[in-house]
Amino acid sequence: MAIERKILLNPGPATTTDTVKMAQVVPDICPREKEFGRIMKEMGEDLVRIVHGRTEDYAAVLFCGSGTICMDVALNSLLEEGKKALVIQNGSYSERGCEILRSYNLPLIELKQPLDAPPDLKLVEDILKQNPDVGYVYMTHHETGSGLLNPIRETGALAHRYGAFFITDTTSSYAMIPINVYEDNIDFCMSSAQKGIMGMTGLSFVIGRKDLIERSAAFPRRSYYCNLYLQYQYIEKTGQMHFTPPVQTIYAARQALKEYFAEGEAEKWKRHQRVMDAIHKGEEELGLREAVKREYQSGLVSAVLYPEDPAWDFDKVHDYCYERGFTIYPGKIEKAGTFRLCALGAIDEEDIRDFFVVFREALESSGVKLPVH
Ligand SMILES: *Cc1c(COP(=O)(O)O)cnc(C)c1O
Numbered sequence: 001m002a003i004e005r006k007i008l009l010n011p012g013p014a015t016t017t018d019t020v021k022m023a024q025v026v027p028d029i030c031p032r033e034k035e036f037g038r039i040m041k042e043m044g045e046d047l048v049r050i051v052h053g054r055t056e057d058y059a060a061v062l063f064c065g066s067g068t069i070c071m072d073v074a075l076n077s078l079l080e081e082g083k084k085a086l087v088i089q090n091g092s093y094s095e096r097g098c099e100i101l102r103s104y105n106l107p108l109i110e111l112k113q114p115l116d117a118p119p120d121l122k123l124v125e126d127i128l129k130q131n132p133d134v135g136y137v138y139m140t141h142h143e144t145g146s147g148l149l150n151p152i153r154e155t156g157a158l159a160h161r162y163g164a165f166f167i168t169d170t171t172s173s174y175a176m177i178p179i180n181v182y183e184d185n186i187d188f189c190m191s192s193a194q195k196g197i198m199g200m201t202g203l204s205f206v207i208g209r210k211d212l213i214e215r216s217a218a219f220p221r222r223s224y225y226c227n228l229y230l231q232y233q234y235i236e237k238t239g240q241m242h243f244t245p246p247v248q249t250i251y252a253a254r255q256a257l258k259e260y261f262a263e264g265e266a267e268k269w270k271r272h273q274r275v276m277d278a279i280h281k282g283e284e285e286l287g288l289r290e291a292v293k294r295e296y297q298s299g300l301v302s303a304v305l306y307p308e309d310p311a312w313d314f315d316k317v318h319d320y321c322y323e324r325g326f327t328i329y330p331g332k333i334e335k336a337g338t339f340r341l342c343a344l345g346a347i348d349e350e351d352i353r354d355f356f357v358v359f360r361e362a363l364e365s366s367g368v369k370l371p372v373h
Pocket of ligand 1: 011012066067068071140142171172
């Protein structure tokens, strides 16, 4: 079966290989069968292995949902009675984290920081000093809306120094930027199958310290479907997810993991960087500027400022590119007009070169003057 190849430059779901797409086409199976249980067990171990965790220490707890389900699960399940959450808020995803906490009416210290530079960790430390009742510190590793990379290792170390857990949303960095849960001081991280591992949507996972998950059994249970310990304990006991898993997505994820380990952590990260270098080069040739300084960027998302040209029309340019097989994505930075070019997925530098040929045509055909201002 020939499947048309599309180049997705949005921040996930990403371009997948045909082998991953085809892995979804399997004989019907009841997910309660032992055969399927084995697949899930191996998958959990592989997911922990990606962040260099030992399976004695860390477990991957699988959920059926998009990536936000993991944020919800971690934030609501890991706050002990009488404790507060500290969220470093410097982008649209950490802002979403705060919204989740507010919708559970949980006590929150929201530390707002600039959206285009790493946070001031001195402020984080001051808050931790003044609030010995902080239960966990929460930080987005890679703020996908802007491409800003946050200092998780240092923040995790601070959290631990003051007796708090460290939870980080690694949804858009996991399996791309090398992460080591021990060296990076991570108690809990998370991702979703359609991002770094280059699988399909519908499967998400929290990876966390088993001892802390066990401890959280005594924390207030604020959700039934989205409780970390309940799901963990069910998987430990039966090898199965508590409720119906996304069966075909799991087959695709299994294939994606095979391909991940075959490509290798270092090679894969090199490829993403190669793709981002090609994106930066293409932007420079057109005179485009970015919202976040290179030195603060993740290397996975470039937030491009809208050209100051009356002929610029994002939708027009988007549609021109889309009709030719390339998807670009609107930005997510409050006030600043930006769009995003991302280096996720099964793509390489040639795809970016091809993209810029089409993108240049799109700008020319809409009458934007080049190089842009
Ligand atoms: C994609 C993403 C999520 C999850 O978003 P969904 O739309 O629910 O999949 C969470 N955090 C970050 C940083 C992300 O990039």
